[in-house]
Amino acid sequence: MRITVTVDGVNYSDEVEPRTLLVHHLRDRLGKTGTVVGCDTSNCGACTVHLDGRSVKSCSVLAVQADGRAVTTVEGLADGGELHPVQQAFHENHALQCGFCTPGMIMQAIDLLAEDPDPDEDAVRHGLEGNLCRCTGYQNIVHAVRDAARRLGGTR
Amino acid sequence: MTAAVEPEVGRARRRKEDARLITGATRWTDNIRLPGMLHLAVLRSPVAHARITSVDTTEAVRLPGVLEVLTGADLAAEQGSLPCAWPITEDMLAPPAPSIAVDEVNFAGEVVAAVVARTPEEAQDALAAIDVDYEDLPVVLDLTAAVADGADLVHPDLGTNKSATWVFDSAEAGTGGDATAAIAEAEVVVERTFRQQRLIPAFMEPRSVVVDPGPDSATLWSATQVPHILRWMLSAVLGIPEHKLRVIAPDVGGGFGGKLQVTPEEVLTLLVARRLGKPVKWTESRTESMLSGHHGRDQLQRITVAARRDGTVTGLKVDLLADMGAYLRLITPGVPILGAFMYNAIYKFPAYRFTCTNVFTNKVPTDAYRGAGRPEATFAIERIMDELAAELGVDPLELRRRNWIRHDEFPFTTVAGLTYDTGDYEAATARAVELFGYDELRAEQARRRADHDTVQLGIGVSTYTEMCGLAPSRVLGALRYGAGGWEHAAIRVLPTGKVELITGTSPHGQGHVTAWSQIVADRLGVPFEDVEVLHGDTRVAHRGMDSYGSRSLAVGGTAVVLAADKVLAKARTVAAHLMECSPDDVEFTAGTFAVRGTATSMSLGEVVVAAHVAHNLPDGVEPGLDAEATFDPDNFSYPHGTHLCAVEVDTETGRVVIRSYVCVDDVGKVVNPMIVEGQVHGGLAQGIAQALFEEAVHDEGGTLTTATLADYLLPSAVDLPWFTTDRTETPADTNPLGVKGVGEAGTIASTPAVVNAVVDALRHLGVRDVEMPCTPMRVWKALRGGAA
Numbered sequence A: 001m002r003i004t005v006t007v008d009g010v011n012y013s014d015e016v017e018p019r020t021l022l023v024h025h026l027r028d029r030l031g032k033t034g035t036v037v038g039c040d041t042s043n044c045g046a047c048t049v050h051l052d053g054r055s056v057k058s059c060s061v062l063a064v065q066a067d068g069r070a071v072t073t074v075e076g077l078a079d080g081g082e083l084h085p086v087q088q089a090f091h092e093n094h095a096l097q098c099g100f101c102t103p104g105m106i107m108q109a110i111d112l113l114a115e116d117p118d119p120d121e122d123a124v125r126h127g128l129e130g131n132l133c134r135c136t137g138y139q140n141i142v143h144a145v146r147d148a149a150r151r152l153g154g155t156r
Numbered sequence B: 001m002t003a004a005v006e007p008e009v010g011r012a013r014r015r016k017e018d019a020r021l022i023t024g025a026t027r028w029t030d031n032i033r034l035p036g037m038l039h040l041a042v043l044r045s046p047v048a049h050a051r052i053t054s055v056d057t058t059e060a061v062r063l064p065g066v067l068e069v070l071t072g073a074d075l076a077a078e079q080g081s082l083p084c085a086w087p088i089t090e091d092m093l094a095p096p097a098p099s100i101a102v103d104e105v106n107f108a109g110e111v112v113a114a115v116v117a118r119t120p121e122e123a124q125d126a127l128a129a130i131d132v133d134y135e136d137l138p139v140v141l142d143l144t145a146a147v148a149d150g151a152d153l154v155h156p157d158l159g160t161n162k163s164a165t166w167v168f169d170s171a172e173a174g175t176g177g178d179a180t181a182a183i184a185e186a187e188v189v190v191e192r193t194f195r196q197q198r199l200i201p202a203f204m205e206p207r208s209v210v211v212d213p214g215p216d217s218a219t220l221w222s223a224t225q226v227p228h229i230l231r232w233m234l235s236a237v238l239g240i241p242e243h244k245l246r247v248i249a250p251d252v253g254g255g256f257g258g259k260l261q262v263t264p265e266e267v268l269t270l271l272v273a274r275r276l277g278k279p280v281k282w283t284e285s286r287t288e289s290m291l292s293g294h295h296g297r298d299q300l301q302r303i304t305v306a307a308r309r310d311g312t313v314t315g316l317k318v319d320l321l322a323d324m325g326a327y328l329r330l331i332t333p334g335v336p337i338l339g340a341f342m343y344n345a346i347y348k349f350p351a352y353r354f355t356c357t358n359v360f361t362n363k364v365p366t367d368a369y370r371g372a373g374r375p376e377a378t379f380a381i382e383r384i385m386d387e388l389a390a391e392l393g394v395d396p397l398e399l400r401r402r403n404w405i406r407h408d409e410f411p412f413t414t415v416a417g418l419t420y421d422t423g424d425y426e427a428a429t430a431r432a433v434e435l436f437g438y439d440e441l442r443a444e445q446a447r448r449r450a451d452h453d454t455v456q457l458g459i460g461v462s463t464y465t466e467m468c469g470l471a472p473s474r475v476l477g478a479l480r481y482g483a484g485g486w487e488h489a490a491i492r493v494l495p496t497g498k499v500e501l502i503t504g505t506s507p508h509g510q511g512h513v514t515a516w517s518q519i520v521a522d523r524l525g526v527p528f529e530d531v532e533v534l535h536g537d538t539r540v541a542h543r544g545m546d547s548y549g550s551r552s553l554a555v556g557g558t559a560v561v562l563a564a565d566k567v568l569a570k571a572r573t574v575a576a577h578l579m580e581c582s583p584d585d586v587e588f589t590a591g592t593f594a595v596r597g598t599a600t601s602m603s604l605g606e607v608v609v610a611a612h613v614a615h616n617l618p619d620g621v622e623p624g625l626d627a628e629a630t631f632d633p634d635n636f637s638y639p640h641g642t643h644l645c646a647v648e649v650d651t652e653t654g655r656v657v658i659r660s661y662v663c664v665d666d667v668g669k670v671v672n673p674m675i676v677e678g679q680v681h682g683g684l685a686q687g688i689a690q691a692l693f694e695e696a697v698h699d700e701g702g703t704l705t706t707a708t709l710a711d712y713l714l715p716s717a718v719d720l721p722w723f724t725t726d727r728t729e730t731p732a733d734t735n736p737l738g739v740k741g742v743g744e745a746g747t748i749a750s751t752p753a754v755v756n757a758v759v760d761a762l763r764h765l766g767v768r769d770v771e772m773p774c775t776p777m778r779v780w781k782a783l784r785g786g787a788a
Helices: A022-029 A085-092 A102-115 A121-127 A139-155 B058-062 B120-128 B179-184 B227-238 B264-276 B286-292 B332-340 B374-392 B396-403 B425-436 B438-450 B473-478 B512-524 B552-579 B604-613 B673-692 B745-765 B776-783
Strands: A002-007 A010-015 A048-051 A054-057 A070-072 B038-044 B050-056 B066-071 B111-117 B131-136 B162-169 B188-199 B208-212 B218-222 B245-248 B280-283 B296-307 B313-325 B352-360 B455-465 B487-493 B499-503 B531-534 B586-589 B592-595 B601-603 B627-631 B640-650 B656-666 B723-727
Touching: A010 A022, A022 A048, A048 A102, A054 A102, A085 A102, A085 A139, A102 A121, A102 A139, A121 A139, A139 B673, B038 B120, B038 B264, B038 B286, B050 B111, B058 B066, B058 B120, B066 B120, B066 B264, B111 B120, B111 B264, B162 B332, B179 B296, B179 B313, B179 B352, B188 B374, B208 B264, B218 B227, B218 B264, B227 B245, B227 B264, B264 B280, B296 B374, B313 B332, B313 B374, B332 B352, B332 B374, B374 B396, B374 B455, B374 B745, B396 B425, B396 B455, B425 B438, B425 B455, B425 B640, B425 B656, B425 B723, B438 B455, B438 B745, B455 B745, B487 B552, B499 B512, B499 B552, B512 B531, B512 B552, B552 B586, B552 B592, B552 B601, B552 B604, B552 B627, B592 B604, B601 B604, B640 B745, B656 B673, B656 B745, B673 B723, B673 B745, B745 B776
Parallel strands: A002 A070, B038 B280, B218 B245, B313 B352, B499 B531, B656 B723
Antiparallel strands: A002 A010, A048 A054, A048 A070, B038 B111, B050 B131, B066 B111, B162 B352, B188 B296, B208 B218, B208 B280, B296 B313, B455 B640, B487 B499, B487 B627, B586 B592, B592 B601, B640 B656
16 A cells, blocks of 8 residues: 655655554654564553654554654654753653663653643653653653653743 | 863763664664565474474475575574583583474474564564474473472483582581571571562563674674673584674663573574575564563572571571573573572671572573572562561561671671672661651551551561672682673773773663763863763674673773773873973873973873874883773672662552652762662662562463563553662772672662562561562462462
């Protein structure tokens, strides 16, 4: 099937097999390897991207379902040389170690903050429940998301 | 080149590593795509123990895109045997360990066939077309049953399921008294059996291997912790000359010991790429990772303490059964031995006997997982210290005080023969007690007990030490380990004054690039930004022993210091020559060489240029300032600390909630406090996960029923508490940085703190133990007097 998807602001038109998952389309066809695959049961959330502005696990979306829609990955967040406030907050708060879960975690955190611009600790933890991290114990991720909320609030 | 003003060491530098990780500009192995690259997929046995009667590949080879289908029989002559580097006894039994099973499968998940195809999808389709016939053999799963008389055998050729028995006895070693006699004569004896459930490391990045066979020499990329060991071992297994093999660990997404391995898939990817003369990639699915990557823990621990009524422990005896799984991987047999020296922990026990029997079962091999042997030991001793305290009716902290090594007694040679260099258990404990509000929580606990509250409060204590900084090579040799424990560093000083540091450590999330930059910046007086840290490529970092066992900073960081000092020593000679004075008169501070007592000085940058152009060097001095150093420690390092956990246990549902967690760790001097705290958090998460959530479960046939992240409970953000962390700082004497290591501390300390808290909450209701993980079901059963 031929699909047209806008990824990080660029239009791509490709033939794909109907069984192709969005994450494989992103990684293998479009070279968007910033988005990663961490599991095969949609538990880990490492592959989280935005589809028309809302977070989805790109391992549980078919590429054909993205036809005519816009995908944002972690690679499309920084504005020129400037990091997205959530990226900056992850860096400042040491919210990553190996960094493998980080793309998905950042994309989910942005979605969470769009829903709830000032989440308390509990809301952050629940908002990130579908994204697993094996390195950080989550505490600095919670710090980062709340810090990002302040940064985003300050820019509004 | 400007002088660094604020010292770098001790500063919470934000990490250099982050820039690419937060923008997706990463280099994971699975991102690599080479021209003409083929894809390897492997078929895994669905059964735990069977004879392979036939493998029919005729249909698979005909499928589109399939280049090769290989069975164990096809590769029997060339695949060699996967290495085990730690034959713990002279007579240890080790079966051959093929990468693809030839006649027999010994665990569910073992490779039985391999396909190479043009695309991953075509490879998967071909796997489905392979027909394997199995003739079932008896499955051995239970440790106790495996060592019973007449047990079914995993490897009938060996005639037993026991691989080796390893004994340490302080009376025989001359390090203490006779533990058996101490127990026989004791006023109080407490004995318990603890089960260390099987765990899965579950690093977030699944393993992946890419091989470019090259025209002259091969390059292998792998998601590994140990590129140097891997190169050495792969060359030995496959008979590839080591200089014709380059191994690269690019960005690696966590390891926790799980990537401290030489895997069947690494061997196979290299083997098929060389056969076909084409680049080949293999990437596992999460399920494959859980089914076939090595597991951790899985021991049965019988522990006995003898004590006087006043609480003084007079003897300790430990009997272990350790599950090897079906084969001995890289350090499988040595993991319980790493714990052998830690059961006596922070205490002045006078007598100790340790026996471990390593046992084969039809399960995935076990091997290193965060802490490797030391969490098991710490768990058992800290659990039984709480049991002894309860038996004697003293506060668990007080019991520990009566037995621990006091700060003025260091250096202290333990009953296990190790010499602890420094420590201050009193200080760490005092700080933890203060942060935790220990007395207030005890008062609340008493109230809740008196009120028969359905939610009871428990307080768990864990005072731990660990042997880190693996390891003095001589000690490893005495323990029959096959390699050394040194580490290497090299510094290249470029003509513009920028510095390249090459380290033999292989980071996979720890932040070495940042921390090593801080060390070099301070030592050479160059800006943090001017240091580039190179690692994880055997062509660049030609010598190294890689990263595991909380060794990287204490051993590898020390090598960095030594290399920097060599650079400075040479620079001082050159500077003295140019300033026409004796090297003894040259002072070096903040990047500047000055002649003592004069206004004459040169910047390091000027000396670098002079050394590089070599127009005017002292006689016999070679151009350039580059230097390298290898550090082999004389002793381990011994981080310690006190962890306190408060849990609330719902006596009606069995649900455990951690209410507060306080830890005060002493990891010696700290290079980057932000990174140290992060390591503690992550360690706590994994230790708490063992206490409450994680377990690799097999059904009766030996099938892993927790082979996905839907079934194996990796904690999410909602499952973990807020951690209150602090540090005391007693510098290590064993290295010039005074550092001790932090990677494993949280994991080692936290598991017993949590389980002690759970038991403490329920002790007045008759509960004496809850087996891990302390799930609501297990807690509920323990409360009702059933099997925990």
